[in-house]
Amino acid sequence: MDPVALRRMAIAAAAFGCAAIVAGPALTEERLTGFNADIRESSVSGISSGAFMAVQFATAWSSVIKGVGVVAGGPYWCAKADADDFLNGYMLPIMNATGPCMSGPPPELGSSFAKADAKAASGDIDPLQFVSRQKVYLFHGYNDAVVAKSVTDAAADFYRHYLGEPNRGNLFYQTTIGAGHSLVIAQEPHKPGLNECAANAVPYIDQCGYDQAGIILQHIYGALNAPNRGPLTGALWQFDQAVYTKPRHPGLLSLGNTGYVFVPKECEDGAACRVHIALHGCKQDSGSIGRRFVDDTGYNAWADTNHLIVLYPQTESSSFAPFNPQACWDWWSYVNHEDSYVTKSGPQIKAIKAMLDALTARATPAAAPAPAPAVAPASLKVIDTSDSSVDLAWSPQAGMTAYRISRAAADGQFVVVAEVAGPSFGDSNLKPASAYRWRISAIVNGVEGPASEEVAATTRAVPAPCAHPGSCPIVK
Incomplete structure (x- = not known):
């Protein structure tokens, strides 16, 4: 190195x-x-x-x-x-x-x-x-x-x-x-x-x-x-x-x-x-x-x-x-x-x-999940935050076509911001040191199910400029 x-x-x-x-x-x-x-x-x-x-x-x-x-x-x-x-x-x-x-x-x-x-x-x-x-x-x-x-x-x-x-x-x-x-x-x-x-x-x-x-x-x-x-x-x-x-x-x-x-x-x-x-x-x-x-x-x-x-x-x-x-x-x-x-x-x-x-030589093919109505996704949580992004994850549900992500400012109204195929989402282009809320819903064949419980997080501050990596002050 x-x-x-x-x-x-x-x-x-x-x-x-x-x-x-x-x-x-x-x-x-x-x-x-x-x-x-x-x-x-x-x-x-x-x-x-x-x-x-x-x-x-x-x-x-x-x-x-x-x-x-x-x-x-x-x-x-x-x-x-x-x-x-x-x-x-x-x-x-x-x-x-x-x-x-x-x-x-x-x-x-x-x-x-x-x-x-x-x-x-x-x-x-x-x-x-x-x-x-x-x-x-x-x-x-x-x-x-x-x-x-x-x-x-x-x-x-x-x-x-x-x-x-x-x-x-x-x-x-x-x-x-x-x-x-x-x-x-x-x-x-x-x-x-x-x-x-x-x-x-x-x-x-x-x-x-x-x-x-x-x-x-x-x-x-x-x-x-x-x-x-x-x-x-x-x-x-x-x-x-x-x-x-x-x-x-x-x-x-x-x-x-x-x-x-x-x-x-x-x-x-x-x-x-x-x-x-x-x-x-x-x-x-x-x-x-x-x-x-x-x-x-x-x-x-x-x-x-x-x-x-x-x-x-x-x-x-x-x-x-x-x-x-x-x-x-x-x-x-x-x-x-x-x-x-x-x-x-x-x-x-x-x-x-x-x-x-x-x-992976002994993998057993999994049976296709039976069709079922979408339910509210479980275990939604914030797993990481940066100055401009928040990383969300939740428990996957079998048979889901997609997940719809909605975001709101601390006291604002929820707005749909994306749809994703898997059980995580990196929400980007956010403001530093700002509070947000999220909820998600599952979609099965175009039909949206109920929303999850909300989670909230505040983005981090922008790190101070530092010309000498290795000696930059660490901000928690």
Whole structure:
């Protein structure tokens, strides 16, 4: 995550060409077990290089990825790596990756749109119409001294382009938390070995009183049961990643030998479940920080009570070919120096997809819900607020055609502002430090049901300008 050091090392290199556990050390199982998990209910999130990879994976496999969480990451094909770049000394991708794709401003988005459109047209990625239905969460901490806000702004604009105005509420973008470059947690009391909120340092897990894992999962799936803050009832499994990189050794893809997966007890017993893929960032692999990303980022606590399987693939560092000294995910084509790295055939994307296929291998088709009149949606709640947006989530109802969102000012009349297909809505373009109310109703075949109970929230204030991220005052 040190862009200067990474660039110097890259330039120098270019010149030369199951056993289950609840806690404690994991035991190795060669293959992942298949569960009753519908692959079309899968999702992915990532931090830093994991965020860039999450965007690539979710775009390539948008037909099966329901939602994506992007924490301190940028748009699709930001590094602009092509085969010709390797022939010309492979300088452009690494310079883009460690330059404008981190410090900003990022390369213009026209090239990202053109690349995505071309790869969709050729069948190398799924049709982009599937991106328009994805739930998208983006995050930039205003103390992030590694990835500039303009880079994550570009990721937001990439998604807005494909979501279009009808689906604008699928996206929520949080920029008012004072986190450094990190995945953010709500640990109380603070845990030794993890960082204070404004830090930009290993292990890149900052304690800001902000439950990022829970917000990501609820933005994707709707209101969930409260997380298990006590001993988990599910189990952590350790598996051999070589099974999913064959015929190549994991090290040739800069992937570690061992990956992890958390499985709730109900999923192990055959209940219908879903899979979320959590991608660590540079220097967050198990070889660098042990199991901190797996154990301390909060995903498992939410998964334990919500029938969610969490897959934690792992990279590893390499000082030779492939050159990846900080164990980053391949978002600038360091593995094969071709533009396939952003497609289904990208070596790391293929490996992750093989893991996902294995976990979902025993899915049982669910019966179509019987037609029923719409009822008032339950569990409507505010899961996050920024200075200009509020993120709402509620419990999904089987058989619903859409949900209608109505908003009112603190003392005003309700007005319909949107309709969405899934159980969350990012309401944007709101006034800072202002109070609002919301209610929703379900629609079945054009017939609107009764409204939910109201929820209220006040948007945050606009963060004060700060020229030196990492030292900006944190406003609660």
